Amino acid sequence: MAEGQKGKTFLDKYPVFFSMSSHQFAEIWQHFDADGSGHIEGNELDNLFRELLHKLGSTDISQEEVNFTREAFLSTYDFTGDGKIDVYELATIIMPPDENFLFAFHRRHPLDSSVEFMRLWRKYDVDCSGYISTEELKNFLKDLMEQAQKQVTAEELEGYTTTMLELFDKNKDGNLELQEMARLLALRENFLLQLKDSAKSPEERKSDFEKVFAYYDESKTGSLEGVEVDAFVKDLMDLIKPNLTMQQIEDYKEAILKHVDKNKDNKLQKKELAMCLGVRL
Incomplete structure (x- = not known):
């Protein structure tokens, strides 16, 4: 003790x-x-x-x-x-x-989708700086409070913002990096971990791949686009090198699209996604 x-x-x-x-x-x-x-x-x-x-x-x-x-x-x-x-x-x-109340709100609305996480990230990283600034975090918390129908004063909002930075700003720079924001939102386990078992048969891997594609294709358009690509690249690179910054994710996304995006539409078709994961369809 x-x-x-x-x-x-x-x-x-x-x-x-x-x-x-x-x-x-x-x-x-x-x-x-x-x-x-x-x-x-x-x-x-x-x-x-x-x-x-x-x-x-x-x-x-x-x-x-x-x-x-x-x-x-x-x-x-x-x-x-x-x-x-x-x-x-x-x-x-x-x-x-x-x-x-913020914690209770989190429990009522669990964040179990990395696509939704990246959607929130893009929404609140207004200046595309690659991090959530103190002011951007304050806007995020203000919106959460309004959704929870809780009225708070400007002073209380400042206090909550300060507390969240104390809890989640690991390097104490006054901003939240990608992984720090993921921790604040308690983002659930990386969905791509399902594909990590190399002992699976080709049929099992194909089945897993279909689940993965359905998970990231939230818009059900038959291809990954926008924040769906962001979420996939984030989760893929997390398997290799955790705790990457948003800028590093952007760099890896550019490299992946350059390699597999054959029609140059900045989307990932099913065959292109399979190529990324080494799955034969």
């Missing part, structure tokens, strides 16, 4: 959880997500629940008590079932409902 003077723990700085501000929540998150992975996991989970037990008055806390508490909390709050706690799950545990 990380203890300070007189046996106090980090959480003892916060007398009452459910009256804390979003800024205080950000401090707690950054403390327990020690490696900055975007999840509290492994030993970080043990540290969190050991300190929670200490805050609730327990002394001489055994590993068995920590394990029991961890499993009890995960069974209730681990919505994704991955054995970890993400920022939204921790917020559900310790933040008051009024401060927690």
Whole structure:
């Protein structure tokens, strides 16, 4: 247990959880997500629940008590079932409902499509700078609040924007890179992971490919275009080199289209997509 003077723990700085501000929540998150992975996991989970037990008055806390508490909390709050706690799950545990509305909104509207993610990215990266600036993030949060029918003051909006940057701006430059924004939106697992098993038969790979094409062809036009191509290239390159910037994605997209886009329409037909993935149709 990380203890300070007189046996106090980090959480003892916060007398009452459910009256804390979003800024205080950000401090707690950054403390327990020690490696900055975007999840509290492994030993970080043990540290969190050991300190929670200490805050609730327990002394001489055994590993068995920590394990029991961890499993009890995960069974209730681990919505994704991955054995970890993400920022939204921790917020559900310790933040008051009024401060927690963004997280609650996220849970009602989960972002499980990388195409939708790229659509949002293109919408809010207004100046096409390759990152979401503080002002662009503020506009995004303002729109979320309006969709959730929640009225907030300009001061509250500033506070939420600051908190989101504290939580997700890993390099602390006042902007959100592509992967930082993906973490804010809790974008789900890369859909292309379905094709990574090289032991699959040609028939199984063809079946997987059809699912992949249907996933990215949200417009059902029979080809990938616009943000659909963006999403595919992002997911494809994430398999090879994670955490790329938007500019790097643009560079890879240009190279891929130059290689497979035979009719030069800046779209990916089904045969062209199959060529990218090494699948014979």
